[in-house]
Amino acid sequence: MTPDPAARLTALYERHHRQVYAYAVSRAGRPLADDVVSETYLVAWRRLADVPAQPLPWLLGVARNVMHERYRDQVRQAGLAAEMARWVRDAEDVADGVTERVATLSALAWLPDRDREILTLTAWHGLTTGQAARVLGCSRATFLVRLHRARKRLEQVLSAASAVPTSTSTRRRVTDEQRVAAAG
Known part of the structure; x- marks a missing residue:
């Protein structure tokens, strides 16, 4: 059993x-x-x-x-x-990336819509210059000129924003006139 x-x-x-x-x-x-x-x-x-x-x-x-x-x-x-x-x-310090991202997004917000669209078609949406030109209905050469100018205006807005002191006691806002001048 x-x-x-x-x-x-x-x-x-x-x-x-x-x-x-x-x-x-x-x-x-x-x-x-x-x-x-x-x-x-x-x-x-x-x-x-x-x-x-x-x-x-x-x-x-x-x-x-x-x-x-x-x-x-x-x-x-x-x-x-x-x-x-x-x-x-x-690993990279993510704080640097966050600061850079916030600055870039803020600068993009002050650019004209046409510049934002041109910059984001290639940088964020991953389109080639030829594909982005088709989206905008222009030639590749025209798109490259517009992209170059949009990048320059973005650099100007970023430069104007970085020139502003960042300490809380002396922080001042970039005036609309400075942004318009930078956006050109």
């Missing part, structure tokens, strides 16, 4: 728990031993039909594999942590 699986696992645990625990302590240390033993008996429960008549060597082999898997996980995690640390160390 085949014993109840739960009763069989309980008997297996009661008979070999101390030996499996001692093995786990000797190989993984006391802090991890409880986890190793728990996982070992979880595997034994899942593979109860595979447990041989002499279960101790099999249980110790499972415990050994559990410890090796934990070690591989720790090495993998350490490698990932090191890679992420390199990414953080090598």
